[in-house]
Amino acid sequence: MFQTEYDVIVVGGGHAGSEAAAAAANMGSKTLLVTMNLQNIAQMSCNPAMGGIAKGQIVREIDALGGYSGIVSDTSAIQFKMLNKSKGPAMWSPRVQSDRMRFAEDWRLMLENTPNLDFYQEMVSGLIVENNIVKGVKTSLGLEIKAKSVVLTNGTFLNGLIHIGDKNFGGGRAGEKAATGITEQLVSFGFESGRMKTGTPPRVDGRSLDYSKMIEQPGDENPEKFSYLDITKPLTKQRSCFMSYTSPEVHDLLREGFERSPMFNGRIKSLGPRYCPSIEDKINRFADKDRHQLFIEPEGWNTVEMYINGFSTSLPEDVQFKALSSVAGFKNVKFFRPGYAIEYDYFPPTQLQHTLETKLIEGLYFAGQINGTTGYEEAASQGLMAGINAALKIQEREAFILSRSEAYIGVLIDDLITKGTEEPYRMFTSRAEYRTLLRQDNADFRLTPKAFELGLASEKRLKRMEEKQNKAEAFVMFFADTSVKHEEINPILESKDSALMKQSDKMQKIFSRPNITIDDMRKVASVETYIQENNLDNEVIEQAEIQIKYSGYIEKEKNNADKLNRLENIKIPKNFDYSKLKSMSLEAREKLNKIQPVTISQASRISGVSPSDVSVLLVYMGR
């Protein structure tokens, strides 16, 4: 029924699976995407939004690497915000509200327009494995489909169990079946599996809310967008969100349900996402806080369905309802559906290599929530990397690994496979040592050349990026090389309460002052003339501004990263036996034997491996 053998089979059409399928196919691999329901491709299981702090950076990295998440986020956006604009540019994080239906439909159409990519709707119930090498998949109807490699992206579906109050039932997502068979088979192959949980808030009827009691949250005045490509455009109109607050009364009402809560009565044992807690978790852990923010987010351009961000819960539905009804603006709230929690199987990601290939079975890759992460962006980026590496391996090309100083994606994967995770892992800027380097504005500079080498960026795209880079650099040089007369600059400085100049000086010096912005500098005639003559667009101007104003930080981090890279270059031989390093702590030896880090640097990041353990290792390696 299928062609003799696919290069890559991707199991699951969520965020991870969709990116994996696109990447493998775009790299020339004959790819098949098998998913339980072709009408549910790239569903947003939880909030209708992409990006946000650290996550927005990931979306831009995916885009720079030729993934589709950025493009689809742009075409389906109903609101754009650059978060953290008041902080340094390393913290700036783009985020959109999405039209849930548009998002899924646009993803599906993008995939349909991808050559080399076939589709099949069915549940995969197991793998075909011979001599620890994957050979394909088996479906629930008993079909066997052959492939050189398989990427598993099952999300929250493996033995998914949905909880609401004291009731629970099987399901992979509200209204969808759970997937069975795969966990059991993998465990029989020697994989370790675990359980995690996550939750989602109620969806309500926007017509039943009183927005006059809430605070409107409009989008940015000058919205930007995710994709570096010019095929998408920034929004010209936007839809607002709203903000409201819980109250002590609401908390009391919620507490009434704690006895019947699967979280508190021990029915759910697995760990949920610490930084995306349920409302019951929040009022339990932060008992002194008498209110929590709620964001009321539209699910699309035209629908009246609203997502209650901040009110994730698995309390009994009557408790959810009573408590939410007491929130300002929610007096007459009508539910579309209650919140719920879901428990599902994951596989501790220390069982993976940096390529996301499993250590136990060759050609088998895991990506997304199955690796213990949470979030669309985390899932999508892993899918992209697994898809790329599956394709590279088949083409007998070198693996594609991003270091921690190159991309958040590098941090994510290195964290996962080095440290593992006991609770759903989500990305934060604080996880990145070099976050001044890993900005949302320069993901293209960092990654487009790599994408081009991989075959995921066209030459035109590369050229466009290089032109932007050159223009920005030239503009930086212009500030470094060009002087301004103090008569000309002083009125500007005066207006900003900034110390006046005694004589003319290089403009860079003035521009470096924290409170002097590009808008101030543009009042200098030669600056504005340069911009006009060189036809600089906002992206280039912003880029130059960041490079000038933050050059100190950037340089420092670059140096640190270079140091790390030197450690990164000290490779540890494959299957190295740490037991013989008796001067190392026992814990370190055990952990190192299990994780089998590839470099000294990776070894140093394993929890339980101390600096002195690293020294032992360095000595042994003759350094």
Added chain:
Amino acid sequence: MFQTEYDVIVVGGGHAGSEAAAAAANMGSKTLLVTMNLQNIAQMSCNPAMGGIAKGQIVREIDALGGYSGIVSDTSAIQFKMLNKSKGPAMWSPRVQSDRMRFAEDWRLMLENTPNLDFYQEMVSGLIVENNIVKGVKTSLGLEIKAKSVVLTNGTFLNGLIHIGDKNFGGGRAGEKAATGITEQLVSFGFESGRMKTGTPPRVDGRSLDYSKMIEQPGDENPEKFSYLDITKPLTKQRSCFMSYTSPEVHDLLREGFERSPMFNGRIKSLGPRYCPSIEDKINRFADKDRHQLFIEPEGWNTVEMYINGFSTSLPEDVQFKALSSVAGFKNVKFFRPGYAIEYDYFPPTQLQHTLETKLIEGLYFAGQINGTTGYEEAASQGLMAGINAALKIQEREAFILSRSEAYIGVLIDDLITKGTEEPYRMFTSRAEYRTLLRQDNADFRLTPKAFELGLASEKRLKRMEEKQNKAEAFVMFFADTSVKHEEINPILESKDSALMKQSDKMQKIFSRPNITIDDMRKVASVETYIQENNLDNEVIEQAEIQIKYSGYIEKEKNNADKLNRLENIKIPKNFDYSKLKSMSLEAREKLNKIQPVTISQASRISGVSPSDVSVLLVYMGR
């Protein structure tokens, strides 16, 4: 969690449920639509098309009655065809290909914009019934929601069982769960239930087909539309379908799978739709036919997914694949998913009254596939009627029943409740005695005044219809009253090889000739002048043409219908005991006792009731 009591709860958001919810809410009833997945509202389970022979008439009737199916069919159409244009206007049937995703989304947005209508996502697992009066529903999570009436529209979901070859598994539709609980409870209340089956063809990847080997099927050159409202517009661009044929070779390949076919090995016992048979059924029943038509229908504007109309099958997927691969143009076909059959519970509709209320439980209505019908249009029209009647009953207004001479919908419901059905019932023009009256072009004349009385048509809509009616009548009168000189008409007649006139005569006489069309008549100066002066649009002109050219047939049927209506007016007392009419045949007495017809006319249509039985009844009634 819900308001104290709803007027109407509609269970199921398919075609029946969506129309029922809209109608009840638009009539002012506080209505709740509960469905298993709010993202799957108004899904097209099978072919992406609305209308067709007899079904197109139903869609126009729904539209005239203020239902939404016509509007949504227009907004989501990718191709329009008026079928049977070469036959008389009673046979003209509008049909569209639909964009499956647009269809569902537009329906959902229409419903969301309907006042009085709330939504809730969950499975209903049972009814609350007291003293044979319905009081609400119970959900799978154990919620109780109160209501004065409940409309069940469960479609193919009740204990749904999906078959492909020798495998079967529970499900209400591919990728969706079955619904349980309701059948068992209704049976415990004394309802009779049965099993039916239906099937669907494979969906394939349009990129894998060779259209040069097929025959293109473009839409009409001058596409029309369904809705009589001016809020929708005819298509300005369209997408083509394609046609291909099976062959003896394809049939041989299919026969290889017969042993493993659930249809032939006895695993499926229930009856499928006779007029929508599976391909295996066709080659089995029509063994002498060496080919069958296949229509390759796009699933939307942009998607590559194609629906293979005519190839419905539950043979094993490898057999489906091998056979389809041998069809011209399908050599390299790739499957998105195989065809399958589904078995589900239905309730013989003789258990219903004309209002679609059940005879056993007051306030409980059944509509759609649950009544043993098949097809979106059949389902939608029942939903509309059940929704209307549920609302009317609560408002203590008179029931709304359409007679067989007023609408296809009247024929449908009367057939169902009078004759029942053993196999999935679909509408045909041949089922209507008065099909010359029940045309697609005059559904507005027939039904808009009723919709206005019900509160489902605005006064503006009524006025618009009346204006059209008046203009058409005046135009008819113009032809009846105005003469044309033979010198003027003869050249026109000559060009059509029609007998020449000797002297001037009324234009109606000439226009009545079968081969003389309105285009010919417009060559008469006074006709064209009349059209211009009175600003007649195409709809009015076509209407007048039909009335003039078919006045003979129309009159005859009107007379017959009047006769029937006289019988229709002879009411039979409620709970009449037929056992005492000893001169009636035993079978007739039994059937009459079971069906409890409301009128003599209805009694006469019950199978097993002979004309002489009817005479006995008439005599007894004193006629």
